Amino acid sequence: EVQLVESGGGLIQPGGSLRLSCAVSGFSVNTNNINWVRQAPGKGLEWVSVIYSSGSTYYADSVEDRFTISRDNAKNTVDLQMNTLRVGDTALYYCARSAGGTYPFDYWGQGTLVTVSS
Amino acid sequence: IVMTQSPATLSVSPGERATLSCRASQSAMSNLAWYQQKPGQTPRLLIYGASTRATGIPARFRGSGSGTEFTLTINSLQSEDFAVYYCQQYHLYWTFGQGTKVEFK
Numbered sequence: 001e002v003q004l005v006e007s008g009g010g011l012i013q014p015g016g017s018l019r020l021s022c023a024v025s026g027f028s029v030n031t032n033n034i035n036w037v038r039q040a041p042g043k044g045l046e047w048v049s050v051i052y053s054s055g056s057t058y059y060a061d062s063v064e065d066r067f068t069i070s071r072d073n074a075k076n077t078v079d080l081q082m083n084t085l086r087v088g089d090t091a092l093y094y095c096a097r098s099a100g101g102t103y104p105f106d107y108w109g110q111g112t113l114v115t116v117s118s
Numbered sequence: 119i120v121m122t123q124s125p126a127t128l129s130v131s132p133g134e135r136a137t138l139s140c141r142a143s144q145s146a147m148s149n150l151a152w153y154q155q156k157p158g159q160t161p162r163l164l165i166y167g168a169s170t171r172a173t174g175i176p177a178r179f180r181g182s183g184s185g186t187e188f189t190l191t192i193n194s195l196q197s198e199d200f201a202v203y204y205c206q207q208y209h210l211y212w213t214f215g216q217g218t219k220v221e222f223k
Contacts, residue, residue: 035212045153045161045204047212058211094160104151104208106172108160 002026002107004095009112012085020080020112022095029071033098034078035105036069038091038114048093051078052101063089085116119144119207123215129223136192138218140205145185149209152181152190155217156201164203165190192220 008020022034029051036048049059049069057069068081078095092113096105120143130136140150152165163172165181168188178193192199200222205215 044217045155045206045214047214050211098208098212102149102208104163104166104206105153105161105212106163110160 002097004097004107004109006093006095006109006112009093009114011115011117013118014085014087014116016085016116017081017083018085018114020082020093020095020114022078022080022109024076024078024095024097027097028073029076029078030073033100033103034069034071035096035098036080037094037096037105037108038089039094039111040088040091043091046091049080050098082114085114087116090114090116119146119210119213121205121207121213121215123203123205123218125218126216127219127221129221130195131223132195132197134195134223136195136199136220138190138192138203138205138220140183140188140190140215142186142188142207146207146209148184149207150181150183150188151206151208152179153204153206154199154201155204161204195220 003025005023035050051069066084071078092111094111095109097107122141124139148168150168153161155161169181180191202217202219
């Protein structure tokens with residue numbers, strides 16, 4: 001059974017850092033693309049970042065230079081290191097799989113909530 | 119690629135047809151997906167490749183279009199179909215539309 005389980009969310013002050021983790025079961029993170037998608041309270045979906053099966057990484061402009069995506073093949077996890085957090089980064093963060101380079105997101109986790117507030 | 123959905127809200131009675139539109143700022147070819155999200159739930163993939171239903175999706179959901187203009191049609195709306203629907207292009211990275219809420223009329 002395919003499962004993606006996010007963890008690491010919480011309340012953090014502006015300017016702070018947080019590391020999210022996505023634990024995957026049912027497939028290997030090193031043969032699939034894993035994305036992070038966020039949803040601010042009451043708002044729509046925003047793609048944040050991807051790590052391709054090749055290891056290449058890409059980011060939305062809104063998080064470029066502040067967020068870093070990485071993976072641990074042995075643990076079958078994908079992390080999102082978030083630095084210099086802003087109030088506007090407050091959202092539910094989902095990890096989601098896309099099976100290839102030009103594929104939609106077929107499996108999603110339940111999300112982890114990040115709240116940036118003083 | 120910027121995705122624009124219309125309308126923002128669609129009021130429909132059960133049994134009626136709902137027609138949702140999605141426009142891309144540049145061609146997405148047929149690399150277009152539709153998702154359904156109910157309150158408190160994770161988005162669910164409905165349609166990919168602009169017109170192919172995902173596994174387990176009822177035939178009343180129909181996707182069409184290519185390039186920059188796409189449509190999701192929900193025939194004979196059921197009570198469980200009231201939700202927010204997002205289009206997503208995956209031709210150049212991934213971007214979502216802002217969503218269309220299908221509400222009870």
